[in-house]
Amino acid sequence: MPLRADLNSADLREIRQSALGAADPLGIAAELAGAVDDGRLADQEDAGYALTLAAEIAESRSKLDAALRYVERALEAYAKRDDGQVGAARALHARILFRTGREDEALAELEALRPSLTEYPDAAAFVSAALAVGRRDQLAEQWLTEAVRSALAGRAEPASADDAGVLFFLLQQRHRVRHVLGLPHDTHDNLADRLETRLAGAATTSTAAPASDLVFWPQTEFDLLIKQWPALSQTYGETWDEHRAHLERELVRLTGTGRADLAVLPGTVEGLTRSAGTDGDPADPKTRAAYAAQLAAAPGKTTWPPERNASCWCGSGNKYKKCCLPRSRS
Structure with a gap:
């Protein structure tokens, strides 16, 4: 089915959440590229994002020639x-x-991205993931170690994940890469553990909602999440409707406490699993809190609330006033 005209950033985020579970994901990738070509984006600044999404879809289906075309066009658009x-x-x-x-060529591209490791929270994950595809985990460990040392230079040990900032994500990712390599814990790994423990403790004791309470699982992701970890139905709800209702009520409650600039954090099972690493438990509250903090610091959040007549934040395609808005009263 052709995508509608005037696709905006929210539409693209919804497509990102649902495209891989669609009947024809490659058709969606082609439609995204066509929307860029035909000027069917509400904001042409989103062209790079739309083409990157098309490339990710094509790559996931091993259509590498198409993926390469899309991503090179994305870089031109940016x-x-x-x-x-x-x-x-x-x-x-x-x-x-x-x-x-x-x-x-791949290594040259990633070498140019090394400065971003200490600038953007998600850079450690996307750089090391790319190096892993090239079987360069040892190089990833080296780069992450150098970035951690640079971020720590001349500063005291951070007291919390918030205080650590980008360093927190560097430490987490380095810790996971070292585990894959079978390396023993060192002082930086110990710091990563301490910060994650403090983050989990803060999420448990805070009177405000922990970030993990604002993670939203799109329907296909929710079904997969509960299938893999049934115990999480106690946290996120036994059905997707229950999950959406819980999240809507929590957002309304936070608004009543004076919180502003609220957003839901779309999660994926793949992302949670990657955040846990090979030695972690994705269902563990500490792991989920760390993943939520990563989502909160990265782009892709869904602003809440939408306008009453706008598409609902849950991606159902229905108007907010007829979808999740009434759930806050149920």
Whole structure:
């Protein structure tokens, strides 16, 4: 089915959440590229994001030639921008280059991204993920270690994940890479453990909602989440409707306490699993709190609340006033 005209950023985020579970994801990728070509985006600044999404879909179906075309067009669309979103597209470019046997080009692309490791929270994840595709985990460990040392230079040990900022995500990702390599704990791994423990403790004791309470699982992700970890139905709800109702009520409650600029944090099972690493439990509250903090610091959040007549934040396609808004009263 053709995508509608005037696609906005929220529409693209919804497509990102649902495309891989669609009947024809490659058709959606082609439609996204067509929307860019035909000027069917509400904001042409979203062209790079739309084409990156098309590339991710094509890569997931091993259509590497198409993925490469889309991502190279995305980088052209981003032009002179230099932010985390562009960095993620460049890392995707490197990942596809690795998969097509162009290793030298992939490494050159990632080498240029090294400064972003200490600038953007999600850079550690997308750079090391690309290096993993190229079987360069040892190089990822080296780069992450150097970035951690640079971020720690001349500063005291952070007292919390918030105080650590980007360093928190560097430490987490380095810790996971070192585990994959079978390396023993060192002082930086111990710091990563301490910060994650403090984050989990803060989420448990805080009177405000922990970030993990604002993670939203789109329907396909929710079904997969509960199938893999049935105990999480006690946290997120036994059905997707129950999950949406819980989240809507919590957002309304937070608004009543004076909280502003609220957003839901769309999660994926793949992202939670990656956040847990090979030695963690995705169902553990500490792991989920750390993943929620990562989502909160990264782009892709869904602003809440939408206008009453706008599409609902849950991605159902229905108007907010007829979808999740009434759930806060149930």
